[in-house]
Structures are given as structure tokens and as C-alpha cells.
Amino acid sequence: MAGSPEDGEDLLQEIFLQAYRKLGSFKGDSAIGTWLYRLALNHCLDYVRSRQAKMHKLTDTLDGDASFEPTARRETPIARLDLERAVERLPQGCREAFVLHDIEGFDHKEVGKLLGIAEGTSKSQVFKARMKLRALLRGIA
Amino acid sequence: MHPNDSALHDYVDGTIGTQGRSSVEQHLSTCPSCRQVVEDLREIACAIGTLELREPTARVWGRIERAIALERDAHRSGENVAPGLQPSDDGRGPVTAGHHRRMGKTTWLALAAALLLVTMVGLRFMPGRGQAGTPPTTGETTSAGDAAQAIESELRLAETHYEKAIKGLEQIASSDQGALDPKTAATLQKNLAVIDQAISESRAAVRAEPTNEPAQQSLIENFKSKMGLLQDTVALINEMRKGNEAGAARIVSGLKQKG
Numbered sequence: 001m002a003g004s005p006e007d008g009e010d011l012l013q014e015i016f017l018q019a020y021r022k023l024g025s026f027k028g029d030s031a032i033g034t035w036l037y038r039l040a041l042n043h044c045l046d047y048v049r050s051r052q053a054k055m056h057k058l059t060d061t062l063d064g065d066a067s068f069e070p071t072a073r074r075e076t077p078i079a080r081l082d083l084e085r086a087v088e089r090l091p092q093g094c095r096e097a098f099v100l101h102d103i104e105g106f107d108h109k110e111v112g113k114l115l116g117i118a119e120g121t122s123k124s125q126v127f128k129a130r131m132k133l134r135a136l137l138r139g140i141a
Numbered sequence: 142m143h144p145n146d147s148a149l150h151d152y153v154d155g156t157i158g159t160q161g162r163s164s165v166e167q168h169l170s171t172c173p174s175c176r177q178v179v180e181d182l183r184e185i186a187c188a189i190g191t192l193e194l195r196e197p198t199a200r201v202w203g204r205i206e207r208a209i210a211l212e213r214d215a216h217r218s219g220e221n222v223a224p225g226l227q228p229s230d231d232g233r234g235p236v237t238a239g240h241h242r243r244m245g246k247t248t249w250l251a252l253a254a255a256l257l258l259v260t261m262v263g264l265r266f267m268p269g270r271g272q273a274g275t276p277p278t279t280g281e282t283t284s285a286g287d288a289a290q291a292i293e294s295e296l297r298l299a300e301t302h303y304e305k306a307i308k309g310l311e312q313i314a315s316s317d318q319g320a321l322d323p324k325t326a327a328t329l330q331k332n333l334a335v336i337d338q339a340i341s342e343s344r345a346a347v348r349a350e351p352t353n354e355p356a357q358q359s360l361i362e363n364f365k366s367k368m369g370l371l372q373d374t375v376a377l378i379n380e381m382r383k384g385n386e387a388g389a390a391r392i393v394s395g396l397k398q399k400g
Binding site: 005008017078103127133134138 | 184185192
């Protein structure tokens with residue numbers, strides 16, 4: 001969700017620092033793993049939103065993906081590396097919903113709640129992300 | 142007429158109703174284009190299932206460990222600061238009324254980082270993480286020789302970092318002369334001498350036989366002991382700088398027990 005491994009590492013550090021700072025406020029209402037996961041997720045979402053705000057715009061086109069050349073073509077299975085690269089290139093708006101739904105396994109209702117969007121919007125964002133992935137991976141523009 | 146996107150995705154996800162499914166299937170039987178979309182979406186879903194969890198590297202964990210340690214130390218040095226021990230105007234750290242010592246916070250943080258670095262380097266030597274301690278099999282003699290060389294080289298690297306940490310401590314100690322009473326300083330020196338002797342012996346054993354696992358473990362343990370003592374020393378100086386006599390007494394008591 002961070003967009004790149006390097007950003008992910010920075011985020012991980014910030015998450016653990018924040019967990020360290022907030023550990024005193026952990027009341028034991030849930031398992032510590034759940035608490036940490038929720039904290040991490042919220043931090044990631046804040047990060048993504050703040051980056052979106054900084055960019056001032058969110059293009060839903062594939063203009064920026066012109067350089068992406070999948071190593072696997074239609075007749076070969078999708079290479080894991082290609083998939084990772086393609087996910088990184090998804091527009092942020094639909095990447096959030098896609099990661100939470102298709103990778104993390106949340107249902108659309110939960111994704112909607114987490115992202116502050118309607119359930120239907122979560123569905124349409126996930127569908128959009130899948131179609132963009134298909135276009136990226138199969139070279140279908 | 143093609144089914145809408147939602148119907149196709151729901152069909153792939155298996156969340157479409159019975160009626161919708163038969164309708165989509167009927168369409169797919171006659172539409173190669175939609176069939177291809179469904180096949181592609183299924184393949185993508187299958188590929189997503191193969192994505193592996195990306196584990197952070199040891200370097201990242203080390204960085205996080207250092208960041209938390211720095212935060213903890215910054216927090217500690219900022220709390221319970223009595224009037225007269227407030228940070229100086231130049232932001233370089235608290236000034237004690239009695240000694241007018243100026244110790245930049247960055248110095249303390251750098252030391253903490255250096256000590257942690259020693260911990261990390263020490264952890265790299267945990268037997269079983271590399272070739273160390275694994276008896277060579279036939280045909281592996283050369284690689285065993287390489288492993289011994291690698292271990293020796295890593296040990297030297299560890300020593301370099303270790304010496305840096307000690308040097309940092311010595312700098313603090315020399316700029317804080319008089320902070321420790323002679324009796325405490327003598328206890329520290331005595332303990333340090335004992336640990337140094339043990340380090341020297343285990344180091345000699347490792348040098349003589351680089352793949353000797355007990356010797357490696359002994360060296361690691363001695364490094365840890367010295368690091369613990371250095372940390373206690375830093376904590377003690379820190380407590381004395383803050384004027385926290387009770388805290389200093391607790392640390393001194395611990396030092397005596399260890400001695």
C-alpha cells in the first residue's frame with residue numbers, strides 16, 4: 001500500500017515508533033496483534049491520504065505506466081514480480097481498496113468503513129483496480 | 142449484450158446469485174471477449190494468492206530498534222528534570238547547577254546508537270546463523286575455510302564497532318570527570334577489567350579455532366556483559382546528571398552485586 005519497498009520500510013519504522021509511544025494506552029480490550037494491526041493500517045491509510053493531498057491530483061489513467069513492460073505475456077502465467085510491480089503502479093485511490101479487499105481479505109463493508117467510503121464505492125474501486133491490473137499485465141491498453 | 146463489470150467480478154468472486162450466474166455463464170459460452178476477461182481475472186486472483194509476505198530485512202529491524210532506543214533515551218533524559226537542570230538555551234542539553242557541565246543530547250543519543258550497534262553486531266554472531274559451528278562435509282573444506290575467514294573478518298568488524306562504542310563512553314566519562322565517586326569508579330574499573338580479561342581469552346580461543354561454537358558463544362556473552370556494564374555506566378552518569386540520587390544508588394547497588 002505504501003507504493004514502494006523503501007516507503008514501506010519508512011512506514012514500518014513510523015508504525016513501531018507510534019506503537020511504542022501509544023503502548024501505554026493499550027487497554028487489553030483486544031489481542032495486542034489486533035491492536036498493532038489496526039494501528040498499522042490506520043497509519044498506512046493516513047500516509048496514503050497525506051501523499052494524495054500532496055500530489056493534489058489523482059489520475060485514474062495509465063499514462064504514467066507507459067514504461068511498464070510485463071515480462072509475462074498472455075500465453076504465460078503471471079510472474080509474481082510483474083504482479084507486484086503492477087500493484088505498485090495502480091492509482092492510489094483504487095489501490096487502497098484493492099489491497100485491503102483482494103490481498104488483506106477484508107470484505108467490502110469493512111473496506112468501506114476503513115476508508116470512509118460507501119460499500120459500493122469499495123466494490124467499484126476494486127473492480128477498477130483489477131481491470132487496470134489486467135491491462136498492465138496483459139499489455140491491453 | 143455483455144454483462145456489466147459488477148456481474149463479471151461477482152461471478153469471479155463467487156458472490157453472484159444463482160440466477161445471475163447462469164445468465165453470465167450463458168453469455169460466456171458465446172462471447173470469447175468476456176470469457177477472456179473472466180479467465181484473466183481468475184488468473185490474477187490466483188497470482189495474488191501466491192504473493193508472499195514481504196518480511197522486513199534485519200537492517201530494517203535494526204533501524205527500528207535504534208529509532209525506538211533513541212526515542213526512549215530522549216524521553217528519559219527529558220523527564221524528571223529538576224529546576225536548574227532544564228535544557229540549556231542552546232538546546233545542547235541540561236546544565237547541572239553543581240558542575241555546569243554541558244553535554245549535548247546528541248552525544249548521548251550517539252552513544253546509545255553505538256551501544257545498540259554493538260548489540261546488533263553481536264547478534265550477527267549467533268551460532269547457527271551462518272556457517273559457524275557446522276562441521277564441513279567432504280568437498281566443503283574450501284567453503285569451511287572461507288567461512289572461517291568470513292567469521293574472522295566479521296569479528297574484526299564487531300571489534301571495531303565495539304571499540305567505537307567504548308571510545309564514545311570514554312569521551313563522556315572524561316567530560317564528566319568527577320560525576321562518579323572514586324569508590325564507584327573503582328568498582329566499574331574492576332568489573333571492566335574482569336570482563337576484558339574474559340573477552341581476551343574467548344577472543345584468543347575463537348582466533349585459534351574460528352568455527353568453535355562454545356568459543357563464539359563465550360565471546361558473544363562477554364561482549365553482552367561488557368555492553369551491559371557500559372549501559373549501566375551511562376545510566377548512572379545520566380542519573381547523576383539529573384541529580385536523581387535514588388536512581389543512581391539503585392544502579393550502583395546493581396553494579397556491586399554484579400561485581
